[in-house]
Amino acid sequence: xxxxxxxxxxxxxxxxxxxxxxxxxxxxxxxxxxxxxxxxxxxxxxxxxxxxxxxxxxxxxxxxxxxxxxxxxxxxxxxxxxxxxxxxxxxxxxxxxxxxxxxxxxxxxxxxxxxxxxxxxxxxxxxxxxxxxxxxxxxxxxxxxxxxxxxxxxxxxxxxxxxxxxxxxxxxxxxxxxxxxxxxxxxxxxxxxxxxxxxxxxxxxxxxxxx
Amino acid sequence: xxxxxxxxxxxxxxxxxxxxxxxxxxxxxxxxxxxxxxxxxxxxxxxxxxxxxxxxxxxxxxxxxxxxxxxxxxxxxxxxxxxxxxxxxxxxxxxxxxxxxxxxxxxxxxxxxxxxxxxxxxxxxxxxxxxxxxxxxxxxxxxxxxxxxxxxxxxxxxxxxxxxxxxxxxxxxxxxxxxxxxxxxxxxxxxxxxxxxxxxxxxxxxxxxxx
DNA sequence: CTATGTGAAAAAGTTCACAGCG
DNA sequence: CGCTGTGAACTTTTTCACATAG
Numbered sequence: 001x002x003x004x005x006x007x008x009x010x011x012x013x014x015x016x017x018x019x020x021x022x023x024x025x026x027x028x029x030x031x032x033x034x035x036x037x038x039x040x041x042x043x044x045x046x047x048x049x050x051x052x053x054x055x056x057x058x059x060x061x062x063x064x065x066x067x068x069x070x071x072x073x074x075x076x077x078x079x080x081x082x083x084x085x086x087x088x089x090x091x092x093x094x095x096x097x098x099x100x101x102x103x104x105x106x107x108x109x110x111x112x113x114x115x116x117x118x119x120x121x122x123x124x125x126x127x128x129x130x131x132x133x134x135x136x137x138x139x140x141x142x143x144x145x146x147x148x149x150x151x152x153x154x155x156x157x158x159x160x161x162x163x164x165x166x167x168x169x170x171x172x173x174x175x176x177x178x179x180x181x182x183x184x185x186x187x188x189x190x191x192x193x194x195x196x197x198x199x200x201x202x203x204x205x206x207x208x209x210x211x
Numbered sequence: 212x213x214x215x216x217x218x219x220x221x222x223x224x225x226x227x228x229x230x231x232x233x234x235x236x237x238x239x240x241x242x243x244x245x246x247x248x249x250x251x252x253x254x255x256x257x258x259x260x261x262x263x264x265x266x267x268x269x270x271x272x273x274x275x276x277x278x279x280x281x282x283x284x285x286x287x288x289x290x291x292x293x294x295x296x297x298x299x300x301x302x303x304x305x306x307x308x309x310x311x312x313x314x315x316x317x318x319x320x321x322x323x324x325x326x327x328x329x330x331x332x333x334x335x336x337x338x339x340x341x342x343x344x345x346x347x348x349x350x351x352x353x354x355x356x357x358x359x360x361x362x363x364x365x366x367x368x369x370x371x372x373x374x375x376x377x378x379x380x381x382x383x384x385x386x387x388x389x390x391x392x393x394x395x396x397x398x399x400x401x402x403x404x405x406x407x408x409x410x411x412x413x414x415x416x417x418x419x420x421x422x
Numbered sequence: 423c424t425a426t427g428t429g430a431a432a433a434a435g436t437t438c439a440c441a442g443c444g
Numbered sequence: 445c446g447c448t449g450t451g452a453a454c455t456t457t458t459t460c461a462c463a464t465a466g
Binding site (some may be wrong): 011 | 217222223225227230252253289293297304305307315317320358359384385389397406407408410411415416
């Protein structure tokens with residue numbers, strides 16, 4: 001019912017509801033129950049109801065939640081209505097993959113700039129984006145008013161890049177470099193160390209063997 | 212002190228300790244304190260100590276934790292000593308990026324197979340890996356005894372791929388397709404919807420604007 | 423009779439504070 | 445002393461159960 005201070009785990013689940021809801025909208029369904037929504041998102045139904053408590057939408061007993069309204073409310077809540085442009089710093093394989101990742105468009109996100117420090121990469125056009133020199137990043141940001149950036153540079157360069165992003169007014173950083181970034185508290189950093197994903201698989205698989 | 216049932220958040224932090232510890236080992240340091248380790252991993256020191264409770268290593272008052280022993284224990288705990296080969300299904304940009312991601316090698320992980328259903332991709336060699344047809348995957352798995360797989364195919368193909376992986380004896384799946392997979396309970400699935408990352412940034416950035 | 427919304431209970435995880443060991 | 449290890453307090457999140465609304 002309120003929009004502030006949503007629990008982190010809830011926040012991670014909201015996009016999954018949104019995804020499932022869109023399929024229902026496409027199918028022309030007007031209401032969806034928490035149990036149905038949960039089944040599609042892989043989440044328990046009472047968790048769904050609890051999560052939706054944080055959204056400005058109320059369900060109807062015997063019917064469920066209004067699909068269209070819920071989508072609109074989730075989009076608003078997740079900030080998917082405002083400025084959604086982001087840049088990628090680091091035109092390696094991962095940076096390139098992310099800069100063209102089709103899944104982002106589904107949420108209205110657009111990668112509008114791709115930067116690299118390698119002169120051999122700068123100037124080339126990758127998937128419709130021209131690779132720009134990192135040196136020009138600050139100037140670029142000062143013109144464009146972009147709030148989100150993705151870092152896919154090597155660990156040793158990440159802090160330097162982050163410093164420039166901050167100077168350029170970036171308020172949210174998705175950091176794929178395996179290093180802890182030092183930023184002021186008003187800037188949100190989401191760390192995504194891909195190796196942790198494999199390590200996690202590895203742990204579970206090895207426990208599996210032990211049994 | 213025990214190795215079973217480690218809390219999920221702890222498990223996600225262990226690889227970060229491992230990363231920091233290796234830097235210390237390289238620097239020739241024999242002991243490290245929880246405060247130092249925490250600072251490098253970006254984690255509070257009491258959290259570090261609590262987490263290390265789950266590891267078969269004990270620190271020494273006034274000195275800290277033995278770096279070498281701790282590394283060995285973490286590696287063992289995370290299953291980084293056994294079979295660490297994995298395959299990638301889906302040779303799109305993301306699949307290719309992951310199949311060559313240098314960060315995996317740091318943990319001893321190796322991507323040994325790359326599969327795709329597109330005949331136009333099959334047969335080409337990408338970063339030393341030959342793209343193999345998905346049709347041959349089951350046979351491949353039955354020979355190789357691989358336990359981990361990464362799915363980067365489109366959402367609509369993901370369940371079909373997962374079914375084949377299960378049949379091939381895969382016990383851990385890292386799923387980048389934005390869909391909930393249906394698998395038996397003894398198979399571990401880690402879902403990684405990249406759009407959630409951007410949505411999360413977006414939420415925090417938009418709250419930032421509101422203030 | 424079905425499905426929401428929510429207090430209350432339970433579980434999980436974090437933080438603290440400090441006893442105790444080298 | 446310095447730094448670990450951990451019980452206990454606290455906080456957050458999940459789970460449950462059920463009154464309530466259409």
